[in-house]
Amino acid sequence: MSPRKAAVLRHTEDGRSLREHLIATAVNLISAGGTAELTVRAIARAAGVADGVLYNHFADKEELLANALAAHVRRVEAKLGELPVAGSGTVRDNLLAQLAYGLALHKEILPAFAGLLARPAVLARFGELAEDGETWRDRLAGYLRAERDLGRLDGDVEAAAAILVGVCHETVLSGLFPHGPRVVTSPDANAVVTALLEGITAR
Numbered sequence: 001m002s003p004r005k006a007a008v009l010r011h012t013e014d015g016r017s018l019r020e021h022l023i024a025t026a027v028n029l030i031s032a033g034g035t036a037e038l039t040v041r042a043i044a045r046a047a048g049v050a051d052g053v054l055y056n057h058f059a060d061k062e063e064l065l066a067n068a069l070a071a072h073v074r075r076v077e078a079k080l081g082e083l084p085v086a087g088s089g090t091v092r093d094n095l096l097a098q099l100a101y102g103l104a105l106h107k108e109i110l111p112a113f114a115g116l117l118a119r120p121a122v123l124a125r126f127g128e129l130a131e132d133g134e135t136w137r138d139r140l141a142g143y144l145r146a147e148r149d150l151g152r153l154d155g156d157v158e159a160a161a162a163i164l165v166g167v168c169h170e171t172v173l174s175g176l177f178p179h180g181p182r183v184v185t186s187p188d189a190n191a192v193v194t195a196l197l198e199g200i201t202a203r
Contacts, residue, residue, distance in 0.1 A: 019057040022047050026068030027075060035115035038065070066125035069112060070133075076108040083139060086146030091153060095164070095193045098140055102168040105136055110172045137165050160196055167192055 016024070025047040029038055040061045044051045058064040080101055084094035116122050144157035153160075167187055 018049070018053070022049070022054060022057060022064065023067050023071050026064060027071045030068060030072045030112050031075070035065070035069070035112045038115075040064070043068075062119075062121045062125045065116070065119070065122045066129055069116070069122070069126050070129045072112055073109050076105060077136070080104055083136075083143065086143055087150050087152070091147055092193055092197065094143070094147075095196065096189050098143065099164055099167065099189050099192060102136060102140070102164060103171060106168040106172040110169075111176060114173070114176045137161060140164060163196060164192075 022043065026038070026043045029043060029046060040054055041051055043064070044054055054061070054064060058067075083101055084097050086094075088094070113123070141158060141161040144153060144160055147153040148155075148157050171187060
């Protein structure tokens with residue numbers, strides 16, 4: 001005889017476990033209100049379970065929040081669609097698509113990370129989970145290496161990846177920390193890609 005589902009899940013049809021239900025609930029809360037004020041009690045209440053139930057499925061609150069943060073990132077990435085493939089289209093158009101993807105991704109996920117700056121244990125646990133996955137930066141660098149292998153790019157593609165990621169970080173983070181240095185306008189994507197492809201050395 002199979003174990004009875006938790007009361008809150010008895011009538012669901014998607015077969016989710018209670019652990020999956022708790023993570024999904026936390027992701028919904030992160031999407032709606034960020035992570036700064038997110039508590040175990042709030043997650044339990046939204047999930048329709050008692051506070052203590054969470055500890056039957058997670059070693060501690062850091063494990064739950066780290067898993068929810070990872071699931072939040074995956075959800076955002078799934079909404080953004082596919083990235084260009086090396087050898088298709090033009091390199092310029094592909095880099096514009098990569099930059100647009102990166103800006104949209106960071107706009108959605110960096111607020112959640114910023115809200116956890118005072119909880120380094122959660123970020124550390126997230127880092128452990130992320131070690132087994134591939135980030136957008138990894139995919140971007142892989143794309144650039146593939147274009148170089150095809151002869152459509154030359155030079156230090158790792159530095160190029162760092163530049164594009166840095167543009168995304170500066171653009172989004174400057175809006176999250178109002179007392180720090182401000183980026184007045186969003187970057188002109190065409191100008192960024194032109195500078196990357198042509199360099200800035202005087203001719």
